[in-house]
Amino acid sequence: MQEQIPEEFKISPSLVFYMVASMQIGIGILGYQRSVTKYAYQDAWISVLLAGALLHIIVWMIYKIAEEVNGDIVTAHEYVVGKLVGKTISSLFIVYFFIYALTVLRSYIEVIQVWMFPEVSTFWFTFAFMVLCIYIIYGGFRVVVGIAFFGLVIPSYLFLTFGYNIKYADFSHLLPIFDTSIKNIILGSYQMSLTFIGFEIILFFYPFIKEPQKSKKWAHFALLTSTLLYTGLMILAIAYFSELKIEKSIWVTLTMWKIVQLPFVERFEYIGIASWNLVILPNVCVSIWVASRLIKRIFHLKHRNGVIIIALFMLIIISFIDTREKINVLNNFTGKMGFGFTFIYIPLLYICIMIAKKVKEK
Amino acid sequence: MKKIPFMVLFLLIMTGCVQEKIIDEIDIETAAAFDQLKKDEFIGTILVQDYLPDKTIINKVFTTEGSLRRDLLLNIQKQTSGDLVTGGLLITIFGDKLADKGIVDFVDTYQRDASIGSRNFLATSHGSALEILKGDYGPQGVSNYLYTLIEHNINQKDVPVTNLHIFLRDFYIKGKDPYLPELRRLNKTQVEISGLSLFRGDREAYVLPKEKMFFFKLLADRHSGEGSFDVNIGKGRKSAVRSIRSKHKYRLSKEDRSQVNIQIKIRGEIREYTGIKLTQAIVDQIAKKLEKEIEVECMKLVKHFQKLDIDPIGFGYLHRKSIRGYDFEKNWKKDYQNLTFKINADVKILETGVIE
Amino acid sequence: MKKWIKKNQTQNGRKQSEWEKALEKSKDFKKSFHINKKTNIPFSLTFVTSLVDEQIIQQSVLPNLLADELQTISDIKKILPLADVEISNDPSQIEQKLLNGYVMLTLKSNEDQFGFIAAQKEIVRGLTTPEIEFSVIGPKEAFVESIGQNINLVRKRLPVKELIIEEYTLGSLSKTRIAILYMDGITDEENVNTVRERITSIEFDAITDSSFVVQLICDNSNSPFPQLLDTERPDRVSSVLAEGKVVIMVDGSPHALITPTTLVEFFGSFEDYLLNWILSSFFRLIRVFAVIFSIQITPLYVAVLTYHYELIPRDLIGTLIASRRVVPLPPILEALFLELTIELLREAGARLPTKVGQTIGIVGGIVIGTASVEAGLTSNILLIFIALSALASFTTPVYKMANTIRLLRFPFLLFAQLWGLLGIVFCTCFLLTHLLRLTSLGRPYFQPIYPPRIKDLKDSIIRLPFSNQSLRPYYLHTKNRTRFNKEKAHMKKDIDE
Incomplete structure (x- = not known):
């Protein structure tokens, strides 16, 4: 029932780090500070740390599930509820990843439209992006992971530029620490959903990992990296702005770039936004890869055709999302969906697998 | 079939294009000035620097009247030959009457417009803002001149750090009021920084004279770099002390929460001395004298701010971050008036120049 | 005897085979008839004048054939002072042999057996300095258009039995000699096999240069990027062979091809190692x-x-x-x-x-x-x-x-x-x-940047000292990864010892 992946298409365990980290770091990071500070004020960074810490448990569960069934989530579903129901549940995740890719891409286009080119056509940009994604995915999983790798490595220079913000930062803005109620801190953590999700793809590409045991530490390490990055940026944003100013900005991280000045570049945010294309790319193309792979696993459609179908759907649907309002609704929905999947569904699945295992052993 | 990709690429190039802003075909707004005309009506002035092939700069000034900032921009578009763009803005000056009325509406558009950078300078003017832009201050162009004027006074002289970002940060933080440098036109070719406009909210409440700016910078900038001050130790012996670096610390007194302890540390050098011999004793005397002067002057300043009910130093914010669960909205107004200050200055002269 | 000659000349039409008919149209085809002085056995020599070295015929072949005792065709091995002398009775070989510069000898007594005497004329440009990959320091030899000469240049630098040279003849018209060079016991067998497969499956009429081979065997011919590294430096070839790569040489081309290669290699010149x-x-x-x-x-x-x-x-x-x-x-x-x-x-x-x-x-x-x-x-x-x-x-x-x-x-x-x-x-x-x-x-192609192989970065966009290069690149999957004993090379003395 489970297909075997030939050895040459598998990736080495350390690449899981790039997959997970580049999938997590995407569109959320451009403006997550706002929604978190709304609840947790100057303690928002605690919310971020808390959310990051909790996610390690989820990653641990993901590995447990995958190890138990020795396969991806489709195998896990079939293991628990049988073939037909399992496939039905799994097919929901095609939609999940489709929406995830849609959210990321549309939000990025919005950033472009607001910050760079108000006239850029959503349709044509999506079209070009989809062509790129198809080109990547046709190259196979190795190329997809390669893009994840470069999507993390090349733009990492961008984070150096936040050094300029430190000059203007006043870290006493973080005082008094722990002034916010626990409830608000947790509410703040909940707001991090959209920013943090992405690591759950381990459950989908698990069969592609060479020696998956060894990849565990890399997955946790990736999670730690993104958590520290988010926490660092959160602290910096609080120190650099004041809370009320954070609440007014939609893209806090981008606004922070406005102060950066290099000897040969007067305004850095334009370079940052353009470079962000490379950060967004793995988000979208890995999601499409997962979605089209699910199509292949469930409906036995050719992978090549699955990708085209998803790209077409993307082109059609993205044109309907045209206002800030709708994008916001989409963002919130994706955040909730991600929260539901990671914090509710995965533990549930984990428990089911454990029960099913007990039953089958008897 | 093979032709399809090319056709799509062609279509993409034809329809996917975005609006071009070729640098020599646009008019880049580099400075702006706003003056109050009547109630709800403003004069907006926009300065566009034009560069000729022989690299001389022409300052083109466009003026219009209107009741909204957007209106002003639209009106001016009708006067310019190229597309007027705001991304190159360096400095914005608000006339004194306008500053008295409040400038938040103008500043709001500045943070909404993504093309405006955070390192812009905002300034107020003594008198008409329009007149400042109409001056001619040399070959580098008016807006470049004004920008570098303020920039160098921040880096080397007594103007506390300011720009659009800092103005907005101070404006939005609860318990702190913003400040801006004030410019004054002396004549057609000269302009000076004549003081600091201190705001209450977004309205100008007080103009700090330029003599006091050294002390204000000590109080306002967390780390200030250079700044200089003359010390007179009597008997015609004067010396100029240049601060190399300074630091301040605000603490609410542990025993009495309504007392703020201010500590100011200065490390400086003597640049000029008019006496006969500069001995260690005299150096110590100068330092002592300077300490005394700083304490007295800073005390005068904070007392004055308290009286005017403005808070450019951020004592309100100090309360918020030092006292857990402080109800700012309810208590601050009363607490500020009851606040007492204790200032302690510490001056160390590190160098006395290359001669003894 | 004269009769025999005459007979041969007159009966040409009847006895001529396909190849002879075709070749006779060319002016440089020649058939000469002689009689041995001792045994009076008549024999004929057939060759293409433009391909053979007439000096060999005049100095080593003809005098001996005329003067020494020539009874049967197998005698030529004894009397000729040449190493490459073959005897065959397969008429299908004749055409190829003649066109490769052999002289064919037939005895009147036995016209079904042929002796082939190697007398190729080697017109070789002298060794010159590398022009495209010029280096200020280091060796100044470059490959020329002769595969024999080129292999000699490589062999000289790697005088070990592990250097294997396989040869194939390809191109339906050009009959180009193509050699695959690799180090036995170092080079990955899989790589050699892939090259062998790709080379033997080439379908092309005239292969005139190694650049043809590049385009015929590369993985993606629709890419502007060169996927095989070509070099005119024998020193570079020998050093990559030692690293465990496969080298392809084509007769008539002064460029050897190195494979597998990576993107970063194209930005390294051989001078970097000097x-x-x-x-x-x-x-x-x-x-x-x-x-x-x-x-x-x-x-x-x-x-x-x-x-x-x-x-x-x-x-x-x-x-x-x-x-x-x-x-x-x-x-x-x-x-x-x-x-x-x-x-x-x-x-x-x-x-x-x-x-x-x-x-x-x-x-x-x-x-x-x-x-x-x-x-x-x-x-x-x-x-x-x-x-x-x-x-x-x-x-x-x-x-x-x-x-x-x-x-x-x-x-x-x-x-x-x-x-x-x-x-x-x-x-x-x-x-x-x-x-x-x-x-x-x-x-x-993007190795060692992706998939990231930190250890292979030692010789990529930077080059670390030789003492750090004791292992062969990982991506070549060589059979023997160690190039030299690191311990021995790394013996460090304490201060003042």
């Missing part, structure tokens, strides 16, 4: 910078001047606007105009004889450049950028890669015009994907 590692690392980094600069600078100019005026520093914007004030063309056309001018100059310089080419380059560069600035067709700042980027593109040591890099800027230019900086990043994404998809001999 210099101190600090210097060579610096030069390699300079080259990588030059490539990025060369591809990106004109598109960046177009993107920034067309869309992103905000990016230009305050002090520079005046200079830029002033230089563009008189230019009527939009930046994209201005850039394309200059880029094409440079391409024209390069192409013209490459087609003309060296001395004229140089003149054209200088005259064209100076005159056209200055004139177009003065005429207000282009801005002088762009002229500087274009000239710099052209210069930078020539720092790439491998000629074929340098050509690719020159081409790459054009799609970047189009995308820059379309979406500014965003377009440039978009195009970069496409380029990255393309490079990620490329393989050389089935091995990823």
